[in-house]
Amino acid sequence: MSSQSTGLRHWRQRFNALFQDHEIFIRTHGHVRFLRISAVWQKRVALIAGLVLFAWAGVTLSVFVNQLLTAGERAEVAQKEAAAEAAEARIAKYRDRVAEIAADLDERQAQLEDWQKTYFGNEALPEGAKTDAAAAEAPKPVETSAIDPRLPPEAQALARIEARQESLAARLLAAVDARATKAETAVAELGLDPKSLVRKASIGQGGPFIPWRGRTGRASALGKSFAALEGALFRMEVLERTLVAIPSGQPAHVLMLSSSYGYRRDPFTGQSAMHSGLDFPGPLGTPILAAAPGKVVFVGRRSGYGNVVEVDHGQGILTRYAHLSGFTAKVGAQVTAGQQIAKMGSTGRSTGSHLHFEVRLNGVAVNPRRFLEAKADVLEVKADARQRVHALAAAARAGAR
Ligand SMILES: [Zn+2]
Known part of the structure; x- marks a missing residue:
């Protein structure tokens, strides 16, 4: 306490030493005038000058800070504008892409519906609990049109539709494969080599003619799962048509000499x-x-x-x-x-x-x-296949009309 007041007193003394009463003699035209400037006056003037200086400094500083801020804001706004422009450019770029994806999805949907209607009619696709569970566990990556997560919402919606479509394609594929396998088993049981039949048919050799609806190659353009579906449908058709074509009816109602071949x-x-x-x-x-x-x-x-x-x-x-x-x-x-x-x-x-x-x-x-x-179970599969092949032929005739 005492040292603090001592320091304060010391500074006050130094301050007061700056301001001492001054007496100025001014001589004008032989007259001498006497002007006294007291220390109190000096202090007042100094205080006013100090205040003015302080105010000026404050104003100057605030203007300067303001300018700085404005520059910062301007930079920020410019940055935002640039970002908005970039985003707009990106959206514009993807808007075309969105239209493209939508058209693609449309075409695929039409193809899927066509296949489902053609091959399964009103028959419900097997739910395929396994397939659905697998799809739920690990949603299939949307591979054909890698959707940017920064895309506008409409594109995200398309991505979701595409994922659903993939799942439908997977179910259709499972159903086609199941049916083809059934026909394959029956064909093999009748003593023919199903793999060789499909291979020969696929290279257009050996006669089997499949009236493919002029779509060959289209499916592969629609993506991997569609190419797989097309392949499975081809296999199914070859095997079912072969099954139907296999002559298992008695050529005469008499006993055959079973050892004669x-x-x-x-x-x-x-x-x-x-x-x-x-x-x-x-x-x-x-x-x-x-x-x-x-x-x-x-x-x-x-x-x-x-x-x-x-x-x-x-x-x-x-x-x-x-x-x-x-x-x-x-x-x-x-x-x-x-x-x-x-x-x-x-x-x-x-x-x-x-x-x-x-x-x-x-x-x-x-x-x-x-x-x-041929055993009853094979004949049953054959009868099923015949029904479908006939329905297909009827649909093709109706379509041609
Ligand atoms: Zn003979």
Whole structure:
């Protein structure tokens, strides 16, 4: 306390020392005047000067600070404007992209709906609990149009639609695959190689003709999952059509010689020879029936076979009926399974009245025994497939009209 007051007193003394009473003599025209400026006056003047200086400094400082602030604000505003412009440019850029994505989604939706309607009709797609659960756990990445998270909301909405579409495509794919696998199992059970059938069909070899709706290549442009779907649909169609084309109907209501296919002693030469069909001995004139739906492509004589009728079932499958005594169908006729096409006989190289029944796959004779002995479960799958193939054909005809 004492030291503080001592310091204060010391400063006051120094301050007071600055201001001392002054006496000024002013001499004007011989007169001397005496002017006294007291220390109190000096202090007042100094105080006023100090206040003025302080006020000026304050104003100057505030103007300066204000200017600084304004510059800062201006910079900030400029920055904001630049950002807004950039965002606008980006939005403008993506607005085109949004339109593009929307058009893309539209096209895909149309394709999906077309496929679903064509192949499944009003049949509900299997919910595929597994697929849905998997999709819920790990939503499929939207790969075809990587959506920018900074995109405007409408683009985000499109991304969500796209994700839903992917999930529908996945369900459709699962349903198609399930059906194709069913047909594949049935085809394999009938003694044919399903993989080879699909491969040959895909390279356009070996006859199987799929009236693909002029869309080949379009799906792959729509994205990976669509290409996968198209591939699965192709496989399903080839296998189901093959299944339908497989002649599993009895070509005559008589017992077949089940051991007659393969190498055997030729009844004429006595030598070992390949017998490429099954024989059905029976009374002359027994009705000969088409073993599967198809088109009569040959009616006439063939060397060794005598009178022959041939029916094309599509998918590279042809049935040949030989040694006939008469015909009841003409070339070009569409026949159903079980429809009479001829009469049993003994023409050509034949030792007695019988039917020689041959099945050719892509021009090569195959043993028809497994077709004719198809089990009920296979026939059921076949009947299902026939229904669908017929519905497809009807829809195609309606569409062509
Ligand atoms: Zn024969």
